[in-house]
Amino acid sequence: xxxxxxxxxxxxxxxxxxxxxxxxxxxxxxxxxxxxxxxxxxxxxxxxxxxxxxxxxxxxxxxxxxxxxxxxxxxxxxxxxxxxxxxxxxxxxxxxxxxxxxxxxxxxxxxxxxxxxxxxxxxxxxxxxxxxxxxxxxxxxxxxxxxxxxxxxxxxxxxxxxxxxxxxxxxxxxxxxxxxxxxxxxxxxxxxxxxxxxxxxxxxxxxxxxxxxxxxxxxxxxxxxxxxxxxxxxxxxxxxxxxxxxxxxxxxxxxxxxxxxxxxxxxxxxxxxxxxxxxxxxxxxxxxxxxxxxxxxxxxxxxxxxxxxxxxxxxxxxxxxxxxxxxxxxxxxxxxxxxxxxxxxxxxxxxxxxxxxxxxxxxxxxxxxxxxxxxxxxxxxxxxxxxxxxxxxxxxxxxxxxxxxxxxxxxxxxxxxxxxxxxxxxxxxx
Numbered sequence: 001x002x003x004x005x006x007x008x009x010x011x012x013x014x015x016x017x018x019x020x021x022x023x024x025x026x027x028x029x030x031x032x033x034x035x036x037x038x039x040x041x042x043x044x045x046x047x048x049x050x051x052x053x054x055x056x057x058x059x060x061x062x063x064x065x066x067x068x069x070x071x072x073x074x075x076x077x078x079x080x081x082x083x084x085x086x087x088x089x090x091x092x093x094x095x096x097x098x099x100x101x102x103x104x105x106x107x108x109x110x111x112x113x114x115x116x117x118x119x120x121x122x123x124x125x126x127x128x129x130x131x132x133x134x135x136x137x138x139x140x141x142x143x144x145x146x147x148x149x150x151x152x153x154x155x156x157x158x159x160x161x162x163x164x165x166x167x168x169x170x171x172x173x174x175x176x177x178x179x180x181x182x183x184x185x186x187x188x189x190x191x192x193x194x195x196x197x198x199x200x201x202x203x204x205x206x207x208x209x210x211x212x213x214x215x216x217x218x219x220x221x222x223x224x225x226x227x228x229x230x231x232x233x234x235x236x237x238x239x240x241x242x243x244x245x246x247x248x249x250x251x252x253x254x255x256x257x258x259x260x261x262x263x264x265x266x267x268x269x270x271x272x273x274x275x276x277x278x279x280x281x282x283x284x285x286x287x288x289x290x291x292x293x294x295x296x297x298x299x300x301x302x303x304x305x306x307x308x309x310x311x312x313x314x315x316x317x318x319x320x321x322x323x324x325x326x327x328x329x330x331x332x333x334x335x336x337x338x339x340x341x342x343x344x345x346x347x348x349x350x351x352x353x354x355x356x357x358x359x360x361x362x363x364x365x366x367x368x369x370x371x372x373x374x375x376x377x378x379x380x381x382x383x384x385x386x387x388x389x390x391x392x393x394x395x396x397x398x399x400x401x402x403x404x405x406x407x408x409x410x411x412x413x414x415x416x417x418x419x420x421x422x423x424x425x426x427x428x429x430x
Contacts, residue, residue: 056401072109081187224264234259276386
């Protein structure tokens with residue numbers, strides 16, 4: 001059996017070596033999988049580093065931008081500071097945000113830092129993923145299945161210094177919604193991405209831009225490792241199913257990417273909840289100062305409008321038990337309520353302490369401790385807040401990213417950016 005297979009491979013390779021490069025690129029006689037695709041045969045076809053980086057960067061950015069609105073819904077569900085939560089089911093949350101706040105500053109709040117982090121992060125990710133995968137398989141002799149998993153860890157770690165600060169900006173702008181949002185009090189009131197960056201650095205320090213760095217790694221490292229381990233294995237199965245020399249087809253390309261991302265997203269949801277809360281929790285001292293400053297401005301504005309600053313400045317603060325979303329007299333006080341209640345935190349809790357994100361502030365950088373706090377106060381459901389939109393988001397985003405990646409890699413083979421005819425000259429270790 002083995003000798004017969006070797007002879008068949010020699011007969012297939014002999015005419016291919018004498019043919020032109022245009023007839024040899026990605027032909028079934030050289031790199032197409034046999035009915036039983038071995039790990040080595042699956043690894044024979046490799047895009048150049050530059051092609052992999054550009055294809056991954058564009059694919060990741062397209063996927064992230066396409067699903068950014070659903071990511072906003074997930075962030076609102078996980079980081080909602082109100083009791084009871086304002087955002088519950090995925091469908092009603094999506095419709096509520098779109099109806100009250102619009103698309104640009106509501107559902108697509110924080111799109112600019114998301115765009116920057118997505119393109120730069122995936123560019124670095126795919127370059128490091130291909131490099132570490134090839135080193136582990138070819139030089140270190142590691143089994144391909146282990147190399148896929150390990151390379152996902154390494155690549156995400158390499159990209160994290162870029163995408164974590166953009167993740168902080170994105171998450172806060174998503175939680176805030178539009179400027180001076182009368183429908184949702186989250187603790188943030190940034191005019192733009194630049195204003196958010198400047199305000200965070202000035203009031204909380206540069207270190208705050210890396211807030212939740214550990215929690216982000218706890219989420220993204222296993223996510224990337226699982227995603228690409230699932231994807232590479234599913235691609236191998238799909239090639240076996242399609243048969244020798246046949247393309248797996250568009251449906252299988254989408255399905256392998258979507259299921260890999262969806263499963264990885266659901267499994268890592270508890271770490272995503274911790275990451276969101278750590279990055280969006282306000283420092284109590286900063287929140288108190290912001291509340292005092294805003295109260296002074298509100299009192300001064302009220303005094304100027306009434307013409308008697310002395311009497312209106314002594315106006316008592318709003319009832320902490322009153323919900324900022326349900327004024328007591330909606331027919332006469334709706335406008336006043338939405339304009340005046342610009343507090344840095346929610347006042348819907350009967351407690352006057354700075355309790356954010358539902359039940360209790362995490363107030364810790366330890367992911368394990370944060371998971372314990374959430375489980376103790378909210379149960380298992382707290383670990384999986386927003387699991388619906390996260391599962392859908394990671395599934396569609398991953399399917400889109402990996403589909404675009406595969407299509408662009410094939411396009412680059414025909415239109416190579418560097419060297420070679422038809423892409424053959426640059427395939428492999430470039």
